[in-house]
Amino acid sequence: MSEQGSYRPFTYYQLMETSLRELLVEKGILTDEQVNAEVAAMRARTPERGAHVVARAWVDAEFRKRLLANGTAACEELGYEIPGLHLVVIENTPQVHNAIVCTLCSCYPRVLLGLPPDWYKSRNYRSRMVREPRAVLAEFGLRIADTVQIRVHDSTADMRYMVLPMRPKGTEGWSEERLAGIVSRDCMIGVAVPQLAV
Amino acid sequence: MPKVAERAAVAAKYKPGERVRVRKSAPLGHIRTPFYIRGQVGEIERLCGAFPNPEELAQMRSGLPAQPLYRVRFKQKDVWPDYRGPDSDVVEIEIYQHWLEKA
Numbered sequence: 001m002s003e004q005g006s007y008r009p010f011t012y013y014q015l016m017e018t019s020l021r022e023l024l025v026e027k028g029i030l031t032d033e034q035v036n037a038e039v040a041a042m043r044a045r046t047p048e049r050g051a052h053v054v055a056r057a058w059v060d061a062e063f064r065k066r067l068l069a070n071g072t073a074a075c076e077e078l079g080y081e082i083p084g085l086h087l088v089v090i091e092n093t094p095q096v097h098n099a100i101v102c103t104l105c106s107c108y109p110r111v112l113l114g115l116p117p118d119w120y121k122s123r124n125y126r127s128r129m130v131r132e133p134r135a136v137l138a139e140f141g142l143r144i145a146d147t148v149q150i151r152v153h154d155s156t157a158d159m160r161y162m163v164l165p166m167r168p169k170g171t172e173g174w175s176e177e178r179l180a181g182i183v184s185r186d187c188m189i190g191v192a193v194p195q196l197a198v
Numbered sequence: 199m200p201k202v203a204e205r206a207a208v209a210a211k212y213k214p215g216e217r218v219r220v221r222k223s224a225p226l227g228h229i230r231t232p233f234y235i236r237g238q239v240g241e242i243e244r245l246c247g248a249f250p251n252p253e254e255l256a257q258m259r260s261g262l263p264a265q266p267l268y269r270v271r272f273k274q275k276d277v278w279p280d281y282r283g284p285d286s287d288v289v290e291i292e293i294y295q296h297w298l299e300k301a
Binding site: 086088103104130131132133134135146147149150151152153154155156157158159 | 230231232234246247249252267269271274277278281282283284286287288289290291292293294
């Protein structure tokens with residue numbers, strides 16, 4: 001791969017990150033290995049974890065109850081250690097559709113869903129999701145009937161939220177693994193619902 | 199880090215279902231009460247526990263005693279009088295007790 005011509009000066013934040021990281025390493029507070037291990041751990045967190053939790057809740061009614069009562073403890077049962085994270089799982093029903101936003105910054109259940117998508121952090125989503133959620137959801141292709149209540153959850157403090165979507169009809173008898181395959185990141189944020197491939 | 203229960207905490211004043219008003223105030227600093235909800239009346243959905251006050255943590259202080267944190271449910275039509283959607287739509291927000299008063 002040729003590097004020629006690909007040079008671009010660092011942006012302000014890249015320069016700040018590199019300077020801070022090199023200083024921490026130089027002063028012996030962190031090692032390069034620790035930084036790399038943390039980056040690797042962060043990359044390993046993907047929405048597949050959340051999908052696994054949702055699929056388990058769909059096939060195991062008792063687990064679903066525990067998940068809604070105490071999200072953190074239930075995820076730990078599945079081996080997801082989430083120290084310091086207070087997870088609140090909110091359930092979609094035929095009467096209620098839930099969606100998550102953080103109007104102040106970009107609070108997000110990273111341990112279960114990985115890094116948030118760029119749109120989640122955008123001013124557009126953050127300001128409009130609490131103000132006109134139905135219009136925003138329609139832009140995602142999700143039209144919610146007026147007979148269904150929309151609950152928007154503004155994640156402003158110490159809790160983190162994940163939506164438990166409804167299990168679609170036509171998935172009776174599916175394995176947990178197959179069910180997890182239809183639970184996308186957006187379903188757990190509440191801007192989509194699980195769909196069966198046509 | 200000590201567990202929530204082991205830290206000094208302010209006693210919780212409100213119960214689920216109670217009506218509360220968010221203080222209409224604009225102090226400087228790191229405030230986790232969004233502007234759009236200040237002055238609004240809602241209903242306590244649940245008590246989330248007690249957490250060190252983020253306004254104090256941002257000043258490098260302990261944030262103790264911990265403040266009870268609630269999820270408060272507001273009707274969209276109350277928050278935005280021109281809200282486009284059914285009356286039943288709501289927004290739920292985490293708010294610390296020191297930002298709430300009885301409505």
